[in-house]
Amino acid sequence: MSNPSDFFSNKRSGFGMMPDMEEEQFLLWQNLLEERTGMCLAPQRKSFLQTSLGIRMRELGCDDYEDYYKKVTTGSGGGIEWSILSDRLTVQETRFFRDPDAMAFVKNHLLAMVKTAPQDRSFDILSMGCSSGEEVYSLAMLADECLSHLGFKYSVTGTDLSTVVLRKARQGKYPIRKLETLPASYRQRYCIAVENNEYQIISGLRDRTCFSQVNALNLDAFPVSGLSIIYCQNLLIYFRRWRRREILNALADRLVEGGILVTGLGEMVDWQHPNLVQVDSNKLSIYVRRDNNNQMGGR
Ligand SMILES: C[S@@+](CC[C@H](N)C(=O)[O-])C[C@H]1O[C@@H](n2cnc3c(N)ncnc32)[C@H](O)[C@@H]1O
Known part of the structure; x- marks a missing residue:
């Protein structure tokens, strides 16, 4: 079985420095994820969230968590961006005859x-x-x-x-x-x-x-x-x-x-x-x- 602590998997490398995420921002992302996927993100996984968001934000040339949150949660483009992001955040490990x-x-x-x-x-x-x-x-x-x-x-x-x-x-x-x-x-x-x-x-x-x-x-x-x-x-x-x-x-x-x-x-x-x-x-x-x-x- 996968370890819940692996939920935020640091799948992509090449991540540069992003600003530290404010507690308030972390709560917003935590709630969004739980509301939409059911997955609970423990506070100690904040750095994984930051890394994963940061990689995607760099691809988009965005360096503000709040701007990116708005992008993910508003308009028709928000749905597309959410599907890209959620795919990167969830653990998808599997194998034939796993159990x-x-x-x-x-x-x-x-x-x-x-x-x-x-x-x-x-x-x-x-x-x-x-x-x-x-x-x-x-x-x-x-x-x-x-x-x-x-x-x-x-x-x-x-x-x-x-x-x-x-x-x-x-x-x-x-x-x-x-x-x-x-x-x-x-x-x-x-x-x-x-x-x-x-x-x-x-x-x-x-x-x-x-x-x-x-x-x-x-x-x-x-x-x-x-x-x-x-x-x-x-x-x-x-x-x-x-x-x-x-x-x-x-x-x-x-x-x-x-x-x-x-x-x-x-x-x-x-x-x-x-x-x-x-x-x-x-x-x-x-x-x-x-x-x-x-x-x-x-x-
Ligand atoms: C760790 S994999 C498990 C794969 C397979 N069941 C196994 O045991 O090998 C978990 C899968 O659940 C999916 N998932 C996460 N949240 C989900 C949700 N709310 N509804 C449906 N699938 C979800 C993820 O995208 C991921 O592919």
Whole structure:
């Protein structure tokens, strides 16, 4: 799991000296980020904020935090500038099969679900905060392996706030070093070598995926339901606890009976939902949706 202290990652180098940010200014940026992304920026991350803003401001020839704040928050250009800035500020680290234990659980669960599924069932999977797509394609590989030969349909949808990572995800092209965590059998079956020493996910698998910009703070605008698997790892860790609870409650309502919600270990330790049962494991943070006739008390 990513460390919350890495939230502001000093991704770009070449930063010159910027004026020190006043406390009042810091609070403004802190509030803007939390309001728009849900992410909390601890006071000790002020220097990261300053560095990241400074790099972007230098690109624009701007040296005043207040002027830049106005640029980001006003007019139609503000939206475009915000999407550039937010992409640079958020942690987007990801990799294929990042959490092998959770992926193994997903595979076994899919295999168990198909045993009793009607032949016309489609298994729809969601990856929230999918970054550049590795998680989506890992899930698609598992689904393809478990379901395709039996004639079952499946889809994997990846969502993220950042349009920049979503563009990369749609392409499904990765340098060879990104394939290191991908088991060799999947690499051989689902990746092909393309130009520039890169590998691309085969079109047959990409065709089963789709990517969409969705803010986890606004799930009402994303009316998807009947999901068999919801994967939500390394996103909630940056949010306040009440927000994590709200998001998980909203996601729980989108699962089919027997569907699973996969979160990162330690991301939400004391959350319960009347329709979900937590898998008993110290390596996993996974919840299974019980059947609707078997509910318990409130949330
Ligand atoms: C650390 S990555 C996790 C990627 C992947 N889930 C994994 O575990 O490898 C977190 C992702 O969440 C996205 N994100 C941050 N705030 C978000 C929000 N409010 N709504 C949707 N996505 C968000 C970021 O853009 C980033 O791509």
